Amino acid sequence: MDDPAASAPELARTLAEIEGLNRTLNGYRPTLDGVFSLLPPGATRLSVLDVGVGGGDMARQLVEHGAARGVEVHVLGIDLAESTVAYAEGRTAGYPTITHRHQDLFALPAEPAFDVVHAAQVLHHFPDDAIVPALTRMAEVARVGVVVNDLHRHPVAWAGIRAITAVLSRNPMIRYDAPLSVRRGFVAEELLGWARAVPGVEATLTWRLPFRWQLVLRRAAPPPGHAQGA
Numbered sequence: 001m002d003d004p005a006a007s008a009p010e011l012a013r014t015l016a017e018i019e020g021l022n023r024t025l026n027g028y029r030p031t032l033d034g035v036f037s038l039l040p041p042g043a044t045r046l047s048v049l050d051v052g053v054g055g056g057d058m059a060r061q062l063v064e065h066g067a068a069r070g071v072e073v074h075v076l077g078i079d080l081a082e083s084t085v086a087y088a089e090g091r092t093a094g095y096p097t098i099t100h101r102h103q104d105l106f107a108l109p110a111e112p113a114f115d116v117v118h119a120a121q122v123l124h125h126f127p128d129d130a131i132v133p134a135l136t137r138m139a140e141v142a143r144v145g146v147v148v149n150d151l152h153r154h155p156v157a158w159a160g161i162r163a164i165t166a167v168l169s170r171n172p173m174i175r176y177d178a179p180l181s182v183r184r185g186f187v188a189e190e191l192l193g194w195a196r197a198v199p200g201v202e203a204t205l206t207w208r209l210p211f212r213w214q215l216v217l218r219r220a221a222p223p224p225g226h227a228q229g230a
C-alpha cells in the first residue's frame with residue numbers, strides 16, 4: 001500500500017479490496033456515526049476534509065448517508081499518492097460534491113477551512129512521534145471537530161484479518177498489509193494519550209465492533225466567524 005513502485009493495476013486492485021473489507025467488516029460505521037455526531041444542530045450542509053482518501057469509498061458513504069438525512073455533504077479528499085487520487089477521482093465521478101487534491105496533510109495551511117476533518121486507517125501509517133502533530137494539524141483545519149477511524153491492535157484482530165485475507169484474497173499486497181496494519185494499530189491508552197496532547201479539543205474514544213477505534217476530537221469552541229450550519 002505504501003509502495004510507490006506499485007503499478008496502477010496493482011494499486012487499483014488493492015484499493016478495491018480495501019473497499020470490500022471496509023464493507024464486510026463494518027468499516028464505515030465509525031466514520032459515519034463520528035462525522036454526523038459533529039453535525040451542527042439544524043445544519044443542512046457539511047464540509048468534510050477526508051485525509052488519505054484511498055479508493056474514495058468513505059467519501060461516497062458520507063455523501064450518500066448525508067443525502068438520506070437531508071444534508072448536502074461536500075468532501076475534499078486528499079492523498080499523498082498521486083495515483084491514489086487518480087483512482088479515487090474515477091470512483092467518485094458521479095458525485096459532484098466530491099473533489100480531490102494531491103496533498104500532504106502536514107503541508108495543509110493551519111486554518112479552519114472545513115467543518116469536519118476525517119481520517120480512516122491513515123494514522124497507523126505514521127510513526128508514533130508524528131501522531132500528535134497529525135492530530136493537531138487536523139484539529140487546526142477543522143471548524144467543529146475531527147474524526148479518526150482506525151484499527152485496534154489486538155491478537156484476535158490480527159489472527160482474524162490474517163485468516164480472512166488468506167481465504168478471500170489472492171493479492172499479496174492485501175495479504176501482507178492487512179495483518180501488518182493491525183500490528184501498527186493502537187490500544188486505547190495510546191490514542192487517548194495522544195488525543196489529550198492536542199490543544200483546544202475534547203476527546204472521546206469509542207471501540208467499534210470488530211476491532212476499530214472511533215476517536216472524536218471536538219473543538220472546545222468554534223473559531224470566530226464560523227456560522228453554524230453554513
Ligand SMILES: C[S@@+](CC[C@H](N)C(=O)[O-])C[C@H]1O[C@@H](n2cnc3c(N)ncnc32)[C@H](O)[C@@H]1O
Pocket residue numbers: 001018019022051052053054055058078079080081084103104105106119120121122125
Ligand atoms: C490504508 S489507506 C486508507 C484509505 C481509506 N481512508 C480507507 O479507510 O479505506 C491510507 C491512505 O493514507 C494516505 N496517506 C498517508 N500519509 C498521508 C499524508 N501525510 N497525507 C495525506 N495522505 C496520506 C496513503 O497514501 C493511503 O492512500
